Amino acid sequence: MNLTKISFLLTILMSAGLLSCNSGAQESNPEQSIEDKALALAKEYIIVDGHIDLPYRMRVANFRLEREFVDPSVKTNGDFDYVKAKEGGLDAPFMSIYIPASYQSRFDHEYGRFLEGEKNRAKVLADSLISMVEDITEKYPDKFTIATSPQEVEAAFQKGLIALPLGMENGAPLGDDLANVQYFYDRGIRYITLTHSKVNQICDSSYDSTRVWNGLSPFGEEVVQEMNKVGIMVDVSHISDSTFYDVMKITKAPVIASHSSCREFVPGFERNMDDEMIKTLAKNGGVIQINFGSTFIDDRSREKTEEVGQHISQWLEENGLAREDSLAQAYIEKYMTENPTYSTVKKVADHIDHVVKLAGVDYVGFGSDFDGVGDTLPNGLKDASEYPNLIAELLRRGYTEEEIEKICYKNVFRVWNEVQKVAEELS
Known part of the structure; x- marks a missing residue:
């Protein structure tokens, strides 16, 4: 039973004299009422987060000299784990299969080409990180499960499990072989961020002043088309502006920005999306998932x-x-x-407000970048237990329960389902 139905039932009972309450206590602390409602909504609705860097955090920890082991089934020092997720109502965090630029083929400026040496390193790392997530679900089947569709996320939610969909951050593991798009789909990958901090074989990066392709490479154009055919969401976070517009011209399916924010609040920061890009993303039917990092939002x-x-x-x-x-x-x-x-949780809400003002409430979601932005998270959103603080801020700003439900998961589900539908049509 949802909160609206419960409220209606309580009203009837009180009107009939069958139930009494101390309304004075409620009126004296309206702020607490909002916090309680936010927590209830966080538990009632599925919460999807577009980008959490647990796999790479585990890899780094496990390779330290002290051989520290990160056990996500218990409370840890990181931003995400089972305990924090359950406290905050997080149900479907996309696990980032993060591939640093150091693992991809390097561009030789003298000869104008990418070097072939050790080109499989990125794929090997991606496979190992995917296996690491699979190991989590096998070791803790009462807490986690892999999810490859919105329907599987919903099934996990009904069972009380945390679903772990997979997104690959950096398309470098594709190498120069389009068959790898299908390969990684079969391994569970449901979005690919086309590049990360450096230009790669697919496209230019927002962080890299070297613009080899001035957008997508010829191979990158084929990659986008193949992702559409296979059913992998195209993630436009990290890519250059020119790459974004190239993607928009080619894609037949809506895209996501899995962990980006609004450039309006951080002028000149190309990693974020400007107003025209957000409007174009909305016309495409896509969704921008707001990054929580203070340096992204303020x-x-x-x-x-x-x-x-x-x-x-x-x-x-x-x-x-x-x-x-x-x-x-x-x-x-x-x-x-x-x-x-x-920064503060209010600033994250400002970014959501900005997207809603530009494009509407159907095109925004959460993309925290937990475990990926270091010690830069804003006050009120320090880890996965604090999503209710953001929901409370949205309630204070007048967002309806229906709108909050869209932001929590329905907008992402709409895109994900449409990508699946386009893939079926193209095949």
């Missing part, structure tokens, strides 16, 4: 982070210390506490 936080980083680097150099030294760690912790760079 220009002042971005400037402050750069100032703090420069100060710390200078201090380390002047004192002849490495960042890993215990004395340096103590200083850094104290300095960052005294010079906070964090």
